[in-house]
């Protein structure tokens with residue numbers, strides 16, 4: 001304590017700013033000087049997870065919540081209008097009636113010039129918090145994260161009538177905002193509100209849903225560089241008008257349609273579409289399922305993904321999930337030519353088809369590196385062009401014109417089927433100079449030796465590397 005007492009104020013403030021505010025407040029009981037200093041800590045981290053205890057009865061938890069809110073009020077009033085840089089607020093079991101209080105806290109922090117604000121709001125069952133837009137006015141805010149957690153609610157219930165944090169984002173004024181992360185929040189917005197954020201560079205929309213019956217969502221911003229959309233619920237269509245976008249990561253449910261996809265400067269895209277097993281079944285056998293379909297035509301929905309692909313056609317690096325590859329087999333007719341694509345990564349699993357592979361490979365005229373994460377796939381009618389599943393006329397045809405130089409195969413297990421596939425790929429990729437095979441299973445030494453020995457006879461024109469658990473195991477050079 002004595003050691004601390006001798007430290008200058010700025011240093012103590014700095015140390016205090018690493019503690020959560022509750023710890024800071026407890027510490028400050030110890031000395032008058034510290035109590036005085038808590039008023040000047042530049043960072044505020046209020047984390048009520050220490051209070052969170054689902055075992056407690058409802059009455060008890062209301063009491064705790066009341067004292068938590070009083071605590072926040074006390075800290076904020078103690079700090080008056082001293083400037084603040086970063087603040088994170090994890091709010092305990094909030095209710096509809098607490099909305100104004102949260103609004104007041106946000107207003108307080110923004111008025112004091114906070115640059116980074118991280119809000120995590122826990123909701124009780126059946127409760128609802130609405131953040132108003134009037135409190136979102138700041139010339140200093142650079143980074144905003146808004147996250148809600150529903151306690152005791154299944155995530156898939158959220159889109160019905162379960163509790164939500166709603167955000168009235170119309171009329172917000174955040175001219176410096178660069179990063180916006182929104183998770184599990186319902187938007188009460190004019191769908192174009194993102195346009196009003198002139199400095200926005202990074203946007204994450206995770207499990208977001210649009211209220212007021214917004215059927216067609218548009219993500220529109222002239223400046224945006226990176227966009228991550230993850231598990232979002234679209235009732236209708238989604239459009240992206242983001243001409244400066246460089247990085248796009250999409251793990252969304254397939255929307256009904258993609259009317260506008262403007263991403264002409266895109267460099268890297270990772271697409272991992274979410275579909276239900278039922279959607280895949282219906283798409284594979286549309287006639288069997290017509291009766292169940294209602295107004296949702298799954299085949300049409302999958303065909304429209306072609307518009308998304310067309311919008312990202314300028315990418316240099318593309319990463320596709322196994323599901324996405326199967327969805328693409330429904331839009332082969334509209335597949336764009338990926339003129340800039342240098343590196344393509346494709347994940348495979350035994351449940352999804354490779355039917356889009358021939359078209360995809362043919363439409364990458366400048367491909368240099370192909371990474372296949374897994375070789376097994378669901379065998380379907382049109383197999384046999386890029387793969388060797390079915391013996392057919394024109395086998396391997398799509399591969400022969402492909403300029404790919406480097407092939408990487410990940411998750412290789414050395415099965416006979418995989419060996420045949422590698423042989424096939426080595427036969428038909430005529431420009432191949434290097435192949436890297438990654439094995440992450442422990443194969444007994446002798447078997448591995450046999451696999452390597454076998455592979456030596458497949459192709460003598462390219463360098464081969466075997467990597468086991470990340471370490472180089474064997475390699476040989478082209479002859």
Ligand SMILES: *[C@@H]1O[C@H](CO)[C@@H](O)[C@H](O)[C@H]1NC(C)=O
Pocket residue numbers: 349350351
């Ligand atoms: C493939 O489907 C089966 C049966 O539905 C499932 O058990 C298995 O986990 C699936 N595999 C992958 C990689 O998703």
